[in-house]
Amino acid sequence: MVNKGTIIYEPGNSINNKTGSWRVFKPILDNDKCIKCENCYIFCPEGCIQPDENGDFKIDYDYCKGCLICEEECPVKAITGIREEK
Amino acid sequence: MQNVKVITGTSAAAEAAKLADVDVIAAYPITPQTTSVEKLAEFVANGELNAEYIKVESEHSAISACVGASATGARTFTATSSQGLALMHEILFAAAGMRMPIVMMNANRALSAPINIWNDQQDSISQRDTGWIQLYAENNQETLDLIIQAFKIAENENVLLPVMVNLDGFILTHTVEPVEIPEKEKVLNFVGQYEPKHAYLRPEKPMTQGALGDPEWYMETRYDVQKAQDVALNVIKDIHDKFAEKFGRAYGNGLIESYNIENAETVLITMGSLCGTIKDVIDELKAEGKEYGLLKIISYRPLPTEEIKEALKGAKNVAILDKDISLGLDKGALFTDIAPFLKDKKTVNYIVGLGGRDIRKANIKEIIEHTENEAKDTETKWIGLKE
Ligand code: SF4
Ligand code: SF4
Numbered sequence: 001m002v003n004k005g006t007i008i009y010e011p012g013n014s015i016n017n018k019t020g021s022w023r024v025f026k027p028i029l030d031n032d033k034c035i036k037c038e039n040c041y042i043f044c045p046e047g048c049i050q051p052d053e054n055g056d057f058k059i060d061y062d063y064c065k066g067c068l069i070c071e072e073e074c075p076v077k078a079i080t081g082i083r084e085e086k
Numbered sequence: 087m088q089n090v091k092v093i094t095g096t097s098a099a100a101e102a103a104k105l106a107d108v109d110v111i112a113a114y115p116i117t118p119q120t121t122s123v124e125k126l127a128e129f130v131a132n133g134e135l136n137a138e139y140i141k142v143e144s145e146h147s148a149i150s151a152c153v154g155a156s157a158t159g160a161r162t163f164t165a166t167s168s169q170g171l172a173l174m175h176e177i178l179f180a181a182a183g184m185r186m187p188i189v190m191m192n193a194n195r196a197l198s199a200p201i202n203i204w205n206d207q208q209d210s211i212s213q214r215d216t217g218w219i220q221l222y223a224e225n226n227q228e229t230l231d232l233i234i235q236a237f238k239i240a241e242n243e244n245v246l247l248p249v250m251v252n253l254d255g256f257i258l259t260h261t262v263e264p265v266e267i268p269e270k271e272k273v274l275n276f277v278g279q280y281e282p283k284h285a286y287l288r289p290e291k292p293m294t295q296g297a298l299g300d301p302e303w304y305m306e307t308r309y310d311v312q313k314a315q316d317v318a319l320n321v322i323k324d325i326h327d328k329f330a331e332k333f334g335r336a337y338g339n340g341l342i343e344s345y346n347i348e349n350a351e352t353v354l355i356t357m358g359s360l361c362g363t364i365k366d367v368i369d370e371l372k373a374e375g376k377e378y379g380l381l382k383i384i385s386y387r388p389l390p391t392e393e394i395k396e397a398l399k400g401a402k403n404v405a406i407l408d409k410d411i412s413l414g415l416d417k418g419a420l421f422t423d424i425a426p427f428l429k430d431k432k433t434v435n436y437i438v439g440l441g442g443r444d445i446r447k448a449n450i451k452e453i454i455e456h457t458e459n460e461a462k463d464t465e466t467k468w469i470g471l472k473e
Binding site: 002006007010011018 | 183184185186285293295296298299300303306307
């Protein structure tokens, strides 16, 4: 539950706000096409694209807001935006 | 020995803030509130009150400074009126949502246009959904007594909401009346020290206040304020009773005050200084053998609907007098709020005294006459209107 007056007693926990809840479009990343240029990683305003331990890029959908900047920036069209299914 | 001073309502408010030993005052002068903040500035300047007086450039800044001060755990006071209160509107929501126990004196005054500095209650009524507790004083003594109680209500751990104490502009703010000033020590003993547990900015214990509340959380925070308003009903009553016991002055049950209601079929309902005039009329008519009652609303938010229903059990006709108007509906706030609970009675709405139009005893008698005879159920009548 929320604290009285929405006070947050442990700063730095805005990670609890799952900003992905208002997404209309969902980016799908195809690692077979991906050339690991890191453009999406740099440009994602939510910082939610990260390489995993194998070097494959993964999108954290809890925080992806669906702006599709990643799709725009990907030089090899490895990212495609689709309509979010609820 | 009793210490009685013959003072204005704004001075009574300033005295109350001083007695409660506020830590921070931030206010901007506006008619008819000005004399109150002048008095407080004087208290701070001459060393009678050890508080920080923040000079600001507008009421928006005044209330913003108050929210900041309150967030550090300081006991905070401000005063405003009309356009000033309207300018605070945005931050009033923040103060309530952040659960800051700020106490404010509002000098009730009409809103522009046309520019009008005289009394009606449209300013505070327009802020009714901000989450603030709203109390209305009938006279200068009640102003002082309510402000002292307001700190205790606001800072109650289960309430933690800002409280606005309203007094009628000029009618109270600029009229002198004898006001008993209690001893400071006795007041401090009653109000107690404010020891915030929820909001307290300290370098060693950082916290975030006024954070983002996305759709996942916002609704719950509004519901929390509603729950606190519910709790406040009992807290206000309780604090009133304790105050009455300690200082020897009582006002109904703290939420509402009944006057000759048990003998009357026709009852008037209103708030603020108008209650004094109505009590006089009731006394006069009683001397003629006619029984009329008054139900004075002290706490408008939270609105004690159960108490109101109970108090009006014996009444047949109810005249609800509003010094405000919801344009486009042609009803005042008290009427729209109370009438749905009184479906078994004839309820009539009277719009009175807008922009300082005098409400005389003859007007009250006209209202009683009209309610009992020609008035239709749920009708609205504007009193003293030039056609
Ligand atoms: S759609 Fe926007 S938020 Fe989501 S991963 Fe792409 S750039 Fe980031
Ligand atoms: S921008 Fe495209 S190619 Fe570059 S890392 Fe991201 S998905 Fe791979």
